[in-house]
Amino acid sequence: MNGVEGFMYPNEIGLQWSVLIVLYPYITGLVAGAFILASLERVFRVEAVKPTYRLALLTALAFLLVAPLPLVLHLGHPFRSPEMYFTPHSTSAMAMFGYVYLWYLMAVLVLEIWLDYRREIVLLSQSSKGLLRLVYRVMTLGSANISERSLAIDERVGYIVTLVGIPSAFLLHGYVGFIFGSIKANPWWSSPLMPVVFIFSAMVSGIAGVMVLYMAISKLRKQAIDMRCVDTIGMYLFYIFIIDFSLEMLDLIHRIYEADESFRSLNFMVHTQLYFSHIVVQIFLGTLLPIVMLGVTQVVKLPEIARKRIYAVAGCLTLVGIFAMRWNVVIGGQLFSKSFLGFTTYKMSLVTKEGLLPAIFLTLLPLAFLWVLVKLLPPWSEKSVHEAAAAD
Amino acid sequence: MLRVRCVTSACDSTHIQTPEMLLYGEAYEKCSKSHLTASRNLLAGSLRGYGFMSFFKDAKHLFVFAGLFVLAFLVFLVVRHYVVPKSFGEYGHYRGASIGEIAARPIKFAGHQACESCHSDVLDVKSKGKHAHVNCEACHGALEKHADDPSAMTPVLPDTAVLCARCHTASAAKPKGFPQVVPADHSTGLPCETCHKPHSPAMDAGGAK
Amino acid sequence: MNISRRQILILLPAAAVAWKSVLAGTPEASPNYRMTDHWWSMLIDIPKCIGCGNCVRACQTENDVPDGSFRTWVERYHVTDENMISPQVISPDGGKEGFPVAQEDAGKYFFVPKMCNHCADSPCTQVCPVGATFISPDGVVLIDPKYCLGCAYCVQACPYGCRYIHPEKKVADKCTLCYHRITKGLTTACCEACPTGARQLADLKNPNDPIHEFLKTHSVQVLKPQMATGAKVFYNDMDGSVR
Numbered sequence: 141m142n143g144v145e146g147f148m149y150p151n152e153i154g155l156q157w158s159v160l161i162v163l164y165p166y167i168t169g170l171v172a173g174a175f176i177l178a179s180l181e182r183v184f185r186v187e188a189v190k191p192t193y194r195l196a197l198l199t200a201l202a203f204l205l206v207a208p209l210p211l212v213l214h215l216g217h218p219f220r221s222p223e224m225y226f227t228p229h230s231t232s233a234m235a236m237f238g239y240v241y242l243w244y245l246m247a248v249l250v251l252e253i254w255l256d257y258r259r260e261i262v263l264l265s266q267s268s269k270g271l272l273r274l275v276y277r278v279m280t281l282g283s284a285n286i287s288e289r290s291l292a293i294d295e296r297v298g299y300i301v302t303l304v305g306i307p308s309a310f311l312l313h314g315y316v317g318f319i320f321g322s323i324k325a326n327p328w329w330s331s332p333l334m335p336v337v338f339i340f341s342a343m344v345s346g347i348a349g350v351m352v353l354y355m356a357i358s359k360l361r362k363q364a365i366d367m368r369c370v371d372t373i374g375m376y377l378f379y380i381f382i383i384d385f386s387l388e389m390l391d392l393i394h395r396i397y398e399a400d401e402s403f404r405s406l407n408f409m410v411h412t413q414l415y416f417s418h419i420v421v422q423i424f425l426g427t428l429l430p431i432v433m434l435g436v437t438q439v440v441k442l443p444e445i446a447r448k449r450i451y452a453v454a455g456c457l458t459l460v461g462i463f464a465m466r467w468n469v470v471i472g473g474q475l476f477s478k479s480f481l482g483f484t485t486y487k488m489s490l491v492t493k494e495g496l497l498p499a500i501f502l503t504l505l506p507l508a509f510l511w512v513l514v515k516l517l518p519p520w521s522e523k524s525v526h527e528a529a530a531a532d
Numbered sequence: 533m534l535r536v537r538c539v540t541s542a543c544d545s546t547h548i549q550t551p552e553m554l555l556y557g558e559a560y561e562k563c564s565k566s567h568l569t570a571s572r573n574l575l576a577g578s579l580r581g582y583g584f585m586s587f588f589k590d591a592k593h594l595f596v597f598a599g600l601f602v603l604a605f606l607v608f609l610v611v612r613h614y615v616v617p618k619s620f621g622e623y624g625h626y627r628g629a630s631i632g633e634i635a636a637r638p639i640k641f642a643g644h645q646a647c648e649s650c651h652s653d654v655l656d657v658k659s660k661g662k663h664a665h666v667n668c669e670a671c672h673g674a675l676e677k678h679a680d681d682p683s684a685m686t687p688v689l690p691d692t693a694v695l696c697a698r699c700h701t702a703s704a705a706k707p708k709g710f711p712q713v714v715p716a717d718h719s720t721g722l723p724c725e726t727c728h729k730p731h732s733p734a735m736d737a738g739g740a741k
Numbered sequence: 742m743n744i745s746r747r748q749i750l751i752l753l754p755a756a757a758v759a760w761k762s763v764l765a766g767t768p769e770a771s772p773n774y775r776m777t778d779h780w781w782s783m784l785i786d787i788p789k790c791i792g793c794g795n796c797v798r799a800c801q802t803e804n805d806v807p808d809g810s811f812r813t814w815v816e817r818y819h820v821t822d823e824n825m826i827s828p829q830v831i832s833p834d835g836g837k838e839g840f841p842v843a844q845e846d847a848g849k850y851f852f853v854p855k856m857c858n859h860c861a862d863s864p865c866t867q868v869c870p871v872g873a874t875f876i877s878p879d880g881v882v883l884i885d886p887k888y889c890l891g892c893a894y895c896v897q898a899c900p901y902g903c904r905y906i907h908p909e910k911k912v913a914d915k916c917t918l919c920y921h922r923i924t925k926g927l928t929t930a931c932c933e934a935c936p937t938g939a940r941q942l943a944d945l946k947n948p949n950d951p952i953h954e955f956l957k958t959h960s961v962q963v964l965k966p967q968m969a970t971g972a973k974v975f976y977n978d979m980d981g982s983v984r
Contacts, residue, residue: 147830149855149902150811156893156906216891216911223871223888226612229625234894235870251597258593281600283593290590297594324968325864325900404826478902479984481830617888626875630885631776637921640803641930666936670795674802674930698839699793699936705817705843705850706791710937 146482153484155474158494160210162470163502165316165338166463167207170506172313172339173346174200175249175305180376182302188372194519195357196350197253202510204245210502211237213493233319244312248305254279255298257517259286275516313342320469327402328473333391340384345462347377348430352455355448357514367444371437374451377458378434385427388465405480413475413483418468426461430454641669642679650682654731661732662711671695671730692724774924779879780946781918782973783929784955785854787980789939792817792852797837799934803919810905811835812916813856813931818982821848825982853976853983854940856931857882857903857916858964861971865895865904874913880945880973881920886912900968918942945973 144153178196180186212218221238228235254261262284265276283290314335320326321334351373358365395403410418433454437447471486489495588595622628647668648655658664669675677685702712713719719726727735792815800806800813815836819829833840836852843850859882866874866882873889876882889912896904896913907914919929923942927933932940943952955961955977962979963972976983 147816147832150814150832150835151896151905152902156896211892214892216893216906217889220871220888220890222615223873223890225608226616227620227625227872229869229872231867232870232894234868234892237870246601254597281593281596283596285590285592287590290593293587293591293594319894323864323868323898325898474897478900479830481828481984620872623878624875625872627872627885627888630887631877631883631920633885633887634883634917634920635924637804639922639925639927641799641922641927641933643922643927643933663936665938667933669799670934670936674799698795699791701839701842703792703840703842704845705819705840705852707788707851710791 143485143487144482145484146477147479148477148482148484149479152474152477155471155484155486157470157474158214158486159467159471159488159496159499160214160494160502162463162466163210163499164207165313165342165470166345166466167203167210167502167506168313168316169338169342169462169466170346170349171200171204171207171244171249172309172342173344173348174203174350175309175346176343177347177350177373177376179302179306179309182299183306186372188368189376191366191369191520192350192354192373194256194517195354195514197249197256198513198517198519199350199353199506199510200346201249201253202513203506204241204249205509206502206506208241209505210499213498213502233315233322236315240308240312240315244305244308248301248308252298252301252305253517255294255301258294259291260517262286310339314339320473325478326473327400328406328476329469331391333387337384337387337391340380340387341462341465343380344377344384344458347373347380348455348458348462351377351451352459353510355452355455361520363520365448367447370451371447374434374437374447374454377454378431378438381427381431381434381458385431388427402480405476405483409472409476409483413485414468414472417464418472422461422464422468425457426464427458430457430461433457639676640674642674642676644668646679647675657729658731661734663731663733692730696724696728696730776878778946779944781859781880781923782943782945782952782975783856783859783918783932784941784943784952784961784975784977786939786941786977787851787853788978789937790815790852790854791937791939792836792840793936794836794839795934795936796854796931796940797835799930800916801837803922803930804917806914807908810907810914812903812914813854815840816853816855817843817850818853818980819843819846819848819850820980820982821846825980828982828984830984849980851980853979854931855901855903855964856974857918858901858970858972858974859916859918861973863970864898864900864968868894868898870894877920879924881918881923882915883917883920884913884915886910886914889913900965900970901972943975 142153174196177189178193178200181189181193212221215221224235224238228238258280261276261279263286265273265280265284268276317335317338320329320338321331323329351370354373355365355370395406433450436442437450442450474484475486476483491497617627617629619628619630620626623631644667651668654668658666671690672687673690675685675687678687697715700712700715702714706712724730794815796813797811797815804812806812813835814832816830816832817836817840821829831840836854840852859876859880861876861880863876863882866876869875870892871888871890874882874884874895886907891906891911891913893906893913896906899915904913904915906912919927919931922929928942929940932942941952944950945952952975956975959977961975961977963970963975964983965972
């Protein structure tokens, strides 16, 4: 009856958390990963990735602004969400969301972007016209001081913010892993590894995301791609991927070896309902294939065009694979009965508020935000300007 | 295009100058690199030599940013004071008044004591038979409305064909000692109350109609 | 004697409501009910359950439970294997209209009524982000429908599957142990409707409650004891195959 195999507790038959709840950890993962890439340059002084520094920060901001939307759409009473700020329950990991989000948005990301761009903001507030001028003037917070000492202070404070931002990024996404990992009722979720796996897969998706965006935007702007930059990103992506894959394999092997009461049911689920999304998309296409492709670039000296193609394809596969991972965790965790005697199916609707179309919209919305941010706070120097100058 | 000295005084190079180029010129990249290394020395030097007021002048924007945070926090505290329900936290991390609200929900089943206070004759019969511990509303349905105001609602007598069968239809799943029959074989189509009085169902002198 | 008792029993609920509005905000539902005097639980006697479904129907009537959602339900087990790993379990519409006739077969059958276990260390109240679900001072796990966001985290956290999101109200919902009845001296709707006494309300703080003697003289279990939820619904004579 209606997609149920075997026995499920009567209240378990319909899924509670939909594709929107798959989207939320995916988006915050991209935020955390993009920020870690930015911090590679700022804190760990990896000069090679500097061309993506500002883009990574803006990407993180664009995605962070969209992050609460899938949650709010999912709630039965979205207008009650301020209750999480006013009376957060200290024993609930989900209650942390409001404050961690706000902290990360304002005290880390917005502050760091503002400090890094402040000189440009002040200059643009003087040189632009109309509404845009007003926008920039508000962003200056009333100060037009861009003397070298004030910029030096910005630089120092920005460094500290990035330093604090790294554990904050881990917290922003790690707590999402803990939301699942701390649920003893659900053996597919309950694991101390869950926050760690989420963090590393977030880093993988964020880094791949910025790499793909950088390559795509450079192509759109008809700019040369800085190969030293993407080669370095590719290298970091490869090694972090290895760690991520090892963690996921550790979880899997541990489960298979211990074979506790949930194992038969979960094993059956992975081999039937989740076969395509877990084995084919997440593991093979989304993890093994990109790792092999990136691994090839690490050991074999390939021409630039081949490397570009590999990075683009591997990056896209990674992004799909990490989405599949979130899907397998969230949806997979609700497909089997807590009696371990049955399974249900997820019927994703199309146009309801938790359907596929809103999910697609929310995935594309950050790109629209990014476009606005890139126009407002351009991350790069203009080549055409150089050419005009050189001709002088 | 004019070539002028860099606007940042610590830098000795000359740059091409338009505001956009100041922002994005290649020269800016080179220039800002040297500024970065110089800045730390500059900052260290400035803290020693210049004093707090001068520092404040150069860090004013940070104080404004922090000030906005503090202001937002204060606004939050004020709003919170008005928005959080008064009974929240009374007994724990929840709205204490909700307990009373839940306790005040309407009752649908009156409870057997309410029935027995009026229908003591039925109680006398029932208490001697096998259905002694079957409460009235288990068969007659929810009757608080009737108990509240007997004339306002007259209960409908249940259909024994459906009612009795629910419990007494034989099934291998039911406990062995429980009285169960196959209705079609047992009564050959006759309604149960032909032979069994529901309040005391035993088929002896007192039971059969 | 009967007349005056009837008057009291009719007036008491009315008085309780009136009293409640007089003492606005006081959680006590009747003037002499003190929460700290009680610690509610329930006893379910498996050998007595005949799977008639009366309890499921009564609960639905008493609490306006929407179709397709269940505050209580009955499962029928058929255990044929000796290692109890794969019982055949059914719960057609929660057992609301009873169960299909089972043919005589090898193995054993029994019915297991399920409901919220009103856990003393409940994982569901632990995860609520705003404090919309809680355990009352008298041991009943309740949901505040005016405060609940409908995030369904508590539904995920319950190991027993007893929670659901109300399809119209969009808030979490579950068995309230008929709190509105037990605070007025009545028993729960499911216990009232059970024809065999398989379900019995119990007050662990009441020294005269028969449950104390019962717990001393019978083998009782809770569901999923390894979860350490402090479940307070005790099952007498429950088979090891019960999930």
